[in-house]
Amino acid sequence: MRLGFFLKEAIRSMRRSAAPSFAALATVLVTMLVLGVFIPIVQATNGAANSVAGRVMVDVYMKTGATAADDARVRGELLRVPHVKGVEFVPKQQAYQAQASQYPQAYALLGSNPLPDTFHVIPDKPSNVLLVHSALTPPGASGGVLDPSIQSVSNKQSDTKKILEVTNLVTITAAVLTVLLVLASMLLIANTIRLSLYARRREVEVMKLVGATDWFIRWPFVIEGMIVGSVGALLAICVLGATKIALLDPLASNWTLIAAPRTIGFVVLVIVLLGSGALVSAVGSGLSLRRFLKV
Amino acid sequence: MASIESTSRTLRRRQGAAAAVPAAREARPVAAPAPGRSVIEFRGVSKRYSGGDVGLDDVTFAIERGEFVFLVGATGSGKSTVMRLLIKELEPTAGTIRVAGHDLGEIKRKRIAYYRRNVGVVFQDFKLLPSRTVYDNVAYALQVTGGTRREIRDKVPDILRLTGLSTKLHNYPDQLSGGEQQRVSIARAFVNHPPLLLADEPTGNLDPETSVDIMRLLYRINRTGTTVLIASHDQTMVDKMRRRVLELAHGRIVRDEATGLYTRDETTREFARRMRAPSARPPGLG
Ligand SMILES: Nc1ncnc2c1ncn2[C@@H]1O[C@H](COP(=O)(O)OP(=O)(O)OP(=O)(O)O)[C@@H](O)[C@H]1O
Ligand SMILES: [Mg+2]
Numbered sequence: 001m002r003l004g005f006f007l008k009e010a011i012r013s014m015r016r017s018a019a020p021s022f023a024a025l026a027t028v029l030v031t032m033l034v035l036g037v038f039i040p041i042v043q044a045t046n047g048a049a050n051s052v053a054g055r056v057m058v059d060v061y062m063k064t065g066a067t068a069a070d071d072a073r074v075r076g077e078l079l080r081v082p083h084v085k086g087v088e089f090v091p092k093q094q095a096y097q098a099q100a101s102q103y104p105q106a107y108a109l110l111g112s113n114p115l116p117d118t119f120h121v122i123p124d125k126p127s128n129v130l131l132v133h134s135a136l137t138p139p140g141a142s143g144g145v146l147d148p149s150i151q152s153v154s155n156k157q158s159d160t161k162k163i164l165e166v167t168n169l170v171t172i173t174a175a176v177l178t179v180l181l182v183l184a185s186m187l188l189i190a191n192t193i194r195l196s197l198y199a200r201r202r203e204v205e206v207m208k209l210v211g212a213t214d215w216f217i218r219w220p221f222v223i224e225g226m227i228v229g230s231v232g233a234l235l236a237i238c239v240l241g242a243t244k245i246a247l248l249d250p251l252a253s254n255w256t257l258i259a260a261p262r263t264i265g266f267v268v269l270v271i272v273l274l275g276s277g278a279l280v281s282a283v284g285s286g287l288s289l290r291r292f293l294k295v
Numbered sequence: 296m297a298s299i300e301s302t303s304r305t306l307r308r309r310q311g312a313a314a315a316v317p318a319a320r321e322a323r324p325v326a327a328p329a330p331g332r333s334v335i336e337f338r339g340v341s342k343r344y345s346g347g348d349v350g351l352d353d354v355t356f357a358i359e360r361g362e363f364v365f366l367v368g369a370t371g372s373g374k375s376t377v378m379r380l381l382i383k384e385l386e387p388t389a390g391t392i393r394v395a396g397h398d399l400g401e402i403k404r405k406r407i408a409y410y411r412r413n414v415g416v417v418f419q420d421f422k423l424l425p426s427r428t429v430y431d432n433v434a435y436a437l438q439v440t441g442g443t444r445r446e447i448r449d450k451v452p453d454i455l456r457l458t459g460l461s462t463k464l465h466n467y468p469d470q471l472s473g474g475e476q477q478r479v480s481i482a483r484a485f486v487n488h489p490p491l492l493l494a495d496e497p498t499g500n501l502d503p504e505t506s507v508d509i510m511r512l513l514y515r516i517n518r519t520g521t522t523v524l525i526a527s528h529d530q531t532m533v534d535k536m537r538r539r540v541l542e543l544a545h546g547r548i549v550r551d552e553a554t555g556l557y558t559r560d561e562t563t564r565e566f567a568r569r570m571r572a573p574s575a576r577p578p579g580l581g
Contacts, residue, residue: 005438203424203425206422206423207439208408209416210483211411211412212408212435216439
């Protein structure tokens with residue numbers, strides 16, 4: 001009953017003041033387009049950074065004479081080290097085959113297998129890789145390694161440090177940019193709505209003077225905001241969808257960033273854009289109206 | 296405005312007690328002020344605008360239930376200020392205002408809307424909603440009170456016929472003359488049948504003939520028990536009406552002729568005849 005009335009009021013006011021409604025709609029459309037392009041880029045960048053950081057690990061090389069029993073013992077010891085998520089064992093034959101297929105000429109020159117058995121030790125978090133490394137190389141005891149059958153522990157401290165720094169920087173920058181962009185979008189939308197409401201402040205005043213309650217006046221504006229917001233977001237989604245199909249999908253096969261596994265799903269993106277467009281516009285309308293209701 | 300008689304009969308029928316009285320033979324006592332039953336009471340009310348302009352200066356008066364009162368005074372004397380204080384569009388700088396016994400200063404913000412529904416206001420500047428047709432402007436006053444669609448269909452055409460707007464139902468305010476807009480404002484103020492009616496220059500933009508019709512309409516409304524307060528410049532009109540007159544000058548009450556001028560109750564028809572008579576003739580002769 002009331003909802004029907006409020007809906008009709010919202011549609012009436014959009015029809016009668018088409019220009020401000022259109023301005024609000026265009027604003028939502030543009031900001032949603034920018035967000036819709038930016039969010040996947042941030043996601044892809046983060047995904048790339050994370051997968052680089054995920055490859056940070058410590059290699060443990062066994063002595064050439066190490067037996068299967070030694071390997072099993074060391075594996076157990078490694079798993080007991082704090083912050084170790086997992087251990088990956090690469091037997092020397094396997095390492096040899098992998099390397100040989102990659103550099104056939106070089107390995108053809110070598111008669112025998114020079115590679116040791118190797119453990120890839122993966123930390124629970126990339127940032128803990130240095131802790132793991134120092135735990136594996138306790139000073140003093142048996143030549144600075146955990147177990148006598150360990151030949152050496154890879155020492156890529158400066159490399160890993162750099163990788164971690166760069167990936168952290170990328171992640172933080174992306175997060176800050178996202179927050180700024182979302183804030184800017186909200187301000188832009190809210191401001192456009194404020195302007196269109198300002199043009200109608202006299203009307204709101206009159207409504208109050210003839211005995212309308214605040215919410216009686218506010219609901220049509222909120223509904224109008226919701227409609228404008230979702231239509232704008234919907235249009236943005238259509239444009240994004242068309243762009244994705246026409247441009248990105250053909251490119252994805254030879255541009256890894258676009259094909260990055262962690263990119264936000266398109267459906268999720270649609271829901272996020274639609275929801276935020278409608279919500280921001282509706283709340284923006286409701287809040288901006290407050291000033292004019294003080295009659 | 297030929298239909299004024301029939302429509303206002305409908306209007307009276309809705310007012311219950313008055314329904315039994317035939318239109319042509321009204322003899323019900325009107326405006327018999329019962330002491331202590333003030334509808335409007337100003338006590339020491341002052342209003343100073345932020346710029347330092349004096350709107351009202353220590354004004355005290357009371358209007359009883361069922362009275363028909365004119366508020367006169369030169370431009371800037373504070374007539375509209377009184378009206379705006381009465382609907383809590385403004386707050387007084389000093390003094391208290393009571394309406395039907397309620398201190399307006401004590402009405403909570405949330406309750407103001409409900410209070411305003413009991414006061415019909417014809418604004419000096421009409422205050423119509425520009426994005427609504429004549430019909431919808433009037434309907435809005437019913438919609439805010441939660442009026443049903445049926446109620447709106449019943450009441451709105453009635454009041455629009457009464458105010459002579461039947462042919463302009465679907466016009467927007469910017470497609471109306473000043474006088475027509477004024478009538479829409481009147482129709483909107485009446486449609487709820489509020490117990491108190493404030494009209495700020497309701498005939499300011501109308502020709503003399505139509506002004507008489509509007510005054511007659513206001514008188515009719517008044518006879519159904521509604522208290523009516525009219526701000527007006529129109530001295531001849533006010534003199535002819537022979538009702539209580541409050542005069543403001545520079546924000547102060549300088550005249551309050553509550554009695555004496557009108558002694559007998561008239562029917563609206565007699566009233567209209569008298570109003571149309573040339574002002575040169577002795578009052579009451581028409
Ligand atoms: N919003 C305002 N701000 C400042 N001063 C105001 C304001 N409204 C009215 N005034 C001043 O208050 C005084 C009374 O104004 P008011 O509108 O009550 O006069 P009025 O009797 O209705 O005049 P009119 O017959 O021209 O309508 C005037 O001097 C006016 O300038
Ligand atoms: Mg005035």
